[in-house]
Amino acid sequence: MESKKFNSSSEMLAFLEECLSQSNTETALTFCRDECFKECLETCSWDLIPLVTKYFSDDVLRNKRDLFNCCEEIVDMIAQKSPPEEMLLVLIDEAEKLVDVKLITLLKPIQKTLLRLKSRLDVSVEWCFNSIYRHLLLLPIPEDRNLEGDERKLLDSDPSVRRVRNIYSVVMPFYEPFVDLVVDKDSKLNEKQKLSIRTAILRSCFRLLGKPLIYMDLESSEEYQSQFYIICEKLLAHIINLSKNLLCHLEELDTDNLNNEDVAEILEQLRLSVKSSDSFSTDEQVSPISLGLLYYLVFSEKIKLDFIPMVYSPLFLLEKCVYLSSILLKSSISLIQRKGLLLSNSVLDRIYDASAPRYILESNIYSHFIEGLFLTAVYCNDKDNRTLAVSTIGKFLNKFGPRGQYVLLVKMVDNANHAGLVGYLATLYKTLLNRILSKKESDDENFFNSRNVKYLLDKFCDLPHKAATDLVESSDQIISSLNLIRFLLLRDTENRFGIWGYINKLNDNFLVPVRDGINLSRAHYEVKLDDLNKEIVQGRSNKSKPAESVVSITIGNEVLPNMPPAGKLAVIQSAINTFDLIESVLSRVNEIINHHQS
Numbered sequence: 326m327e328s329k330k331f332n333s334s335s336e337m338l339a340f341l342e343e344c345l346s347q348s349n350t351e352t353a354l355t356f357c358r359d360e361c362f363k364e365c366l367e368t369c370s371w372d373l374i375p376l377v378t379k380y381f382s383d384d385v386l387r388n389k390r391d392l393f394n395c396c397e398e399i400v401d402m403i404a405q406k407s408p409p410e411e412m413l414l415v416l417i418d419e420a421e422k423l424v425d426v427k428l429i430t431l432l433k434p435i436q437k438t439l440l441r442l443k444s445r446l447d448v449s450v451e452w453c454f455n456s457i458y459r460h461l462l463l464l465p466i467p468e469d470r471n472l473e474g475d476e477r478k479l480l481d482s483d484p485s486v487r488r489v490r491n492i493y494s495v496v497m498p499f500y501e502p503f504v505d506l507v508v509d510k511d512s513k514l515n516e517k518q519k520l521s522i523r524t525a526i527l528r529s530c531f532r533l534l535g536k537p538l539i540y541m542d543l544e545s546s547e548e549y550q551s552q553f554y555i556i557c558e559k560l561l562a563h564i565i566n567l568s569k570n571l572l573c574h575l576e577e578l579d580t581d582n583l584n585n586e587d588v589a590e591i592l593e594q595l596r597l598s599v600k601s602s603d604s605f606s607t608d609e610q611v612s613p614i615s616l617g618l619l620y621y622l623v624f625s626e627k628i629k630l631d632f633i634p635m636v637y638s639p640l641f642l643l644e645k646c647v648y649l650s651s652i653l654l655k656s657s658i659s660l661i662q663r664k665g666l667l668l669s670n671s672v673l674d675r676i677y678d679a680s681a682p683r684y685i686l687e688s689n690i691y692s693h694f695i696e697g698l699f700l701t702a703v704y705c706n707d708k709d710n711r712t713l714a715v716s717t718i719g720k721f722l723n724k725f726g727p728r729g730q731y732v733l734l735v736k737m738v739d740n741a742n743h744a745g746l747v748g749y750l751a752t753l754y755k756t757l758l759n760r761i762l763s764k765k766e767s768d769d770e771n772f773f774n775s776r777n778v779k780y781l782l783d784k785f786c787d788l789p790h791k792a793a794t795d796l797v798e799s800s801d802q803i804i805s806s807l808n809l810i811r812f813l814l815l816r817d818t819e820n821r822f823g824i825w826g827y828i829n830k831l832n833d834n835f836l837v838p839v840r841d842g843i844n845l846s847r848a849h850y851e852v853k854l855d856d857l858n859k860e861i862v863q864g865r866s867n868k869s870k871p872a873e874s875v876v877s878i879t880i881g882n883e884v885l886p887n888m889p890p891a892g893k894l895a896v897i898q899s900a901i902n903t904f905d906l907i908e909s910v911l912s913r914v915n916e917i918i919n920h921h922q923s
Contacts, residue, residue, distance in 0.1 A: 654697030775823030
């Protein structure tokens with residue numbers, strides 16, 4: 326090697342390329358450490374880097390580890406000795422090839438090159454951050470499989486999740502020396518440079534809190550902490566070091582002007598990555614998605630919770646975080662919805678029961694929050710999310726006193742468009758009225774007069790189609806409303822709510838239509854049952870069992886899909902059992918009324 330002479334830099338490049346192509350790593354490293362290699366570094370580093378980095382691939386990493394390590398060491402030598410301005414251009418150009426292993430491997434040389442720059446460090450840092458962010462945006466998002474409970478741990482083995490985790494794991498250390506430069510009082514940077522770099526890092530950190538991190542499962546427990554938890558700890562540590570007050574961004578949220586069009590636009594921008602601009606604008610607003618994830622990590626996962634200032638009231642945190650939760654809840658991705666639910670629960674837990682004043686419900690944001698909870702409770706494919714949404718409705722209600730609960734129930738009933746939800750609210754209303762009746766004297770007694778009580782009772786007992794109502798679809802609402810009436814008839818012994826003066830109207834508008842509906846529905850389903858039995862008998866006589874039944878059954882204005890007769894038989898029997906249950910509760914109500922009137 327020592328005797329080999331080169332007449333030009335191009336000969337040196339050709340020699341190095343030959344060594345690498347033949348996996349002759351020892352010769353390649355010896356050559357790069359030789360004094361003659363300095364000429365190559367000074368004159369053709371632009372051509373040198375692509376020659377070496379083409380070996381940064383998954384195949385080489387798996388099958389030719391010595392070659393990969395050799396190339397890694399060569400690039401590191403080049404980064405320390407080549408002109409940094411030129412070196413940075415070529416390194417970033419290679420890092421933008423959208424090959425994960427190449428980006429991951431080049432971040433360390435890029436970091437060393439940046440720290441060698443004599444000028445324009447702030448602009449160069451921003452440029453590097455943008456390159457990293459563009460790469461992250463193009464990573465595939467894991468499929469939304471609606472995994473529940475411990476099943477979500479299976480996501481750790483998803484290839485797309487591993488890709489995101491691997492890149493975030495090296496990006497966090499990449500930021501560290503630049504954060505140190507900004508916070509170090511003895512840093513060589515002037516204040517203007519520090520401010521510029523601080524702005525670039527902060528905006529980059531908030532971008533990293535958006536896509537793709539928002540799509541990951543970040544939940545942890547005492548028994549289990551994923552690598553993502555450690556990544557998020559480091560990310561929030563960078564933000565704290567640079568901004569000190571993690572909650573300052575809450576003050577910028579305009580919670581009064583949120584509308585469904587704005588929410589749809591925010592979520593569409595997340596899906597399409599519209600905000601992937603090439604540079605950081607000084608007036609660029611932090612995305613509500615990023616803030617939602619930030620405060621989910623702080624309040625729900627308790628990452629850096631000890632660093633938040635205690636001067637903010639729980640009601641302020643509730644309003645601002647409910648704003649963010651409302652946006653997350655409108656997402657169609659179950660893991661994003663879950664973060665919205667957990668965030669709202671964590672801030673609700675900071676408020677004592679019955680302590681929230683009812684005037685805060687005048688804010689439009691709580692209507693959006695209720696709407697988001699209802700959508701999740703009814704339509705989310707994830708059972709855990711649906712259950713959590715329902716429990717959050719009850720928890721939110723309990724944060725208010727009796728009058729506030731009444732106002733909130735009115736809001737909820739006006740927004741509820743599902744019989745199951747209306748039934749659940751009727752049960753919550755029964756609990757509230759029981760609490761009022763349990764107090765012999767109460768400041769709320771005048772508020773809960775017969776007029777107010779009847780208003781909600783009418784809402785719960787509303788049957789738009791009277792006897793023609795689909796009892797199967799509306800069974801939850803009907804049963805809960807009947808139980809509410811029965812409760813009032815038995816519990817309100819002093820007639821404080823005036824239920825007995827209202828019972829005749831309830832009988833005409835609700836009880837009688839329910840009775841007529843039971844008779845109509847039972848007769849209808851019994852006919853269907855006869856048809857199905859005939860179909861089954863006919864199939865047996867023909868010594869054949871039809872794969873699908875031709876008898877049509879309609880529930881909720883939708884005809885059931887074709888299925889074997891046994892399947893439809895089970896549906897009909899379930900419906901008849903529902904009618905029996907409704908009739909049982911109705912009979913008890915009528916017994917109480919008849920006994921009182923006799």
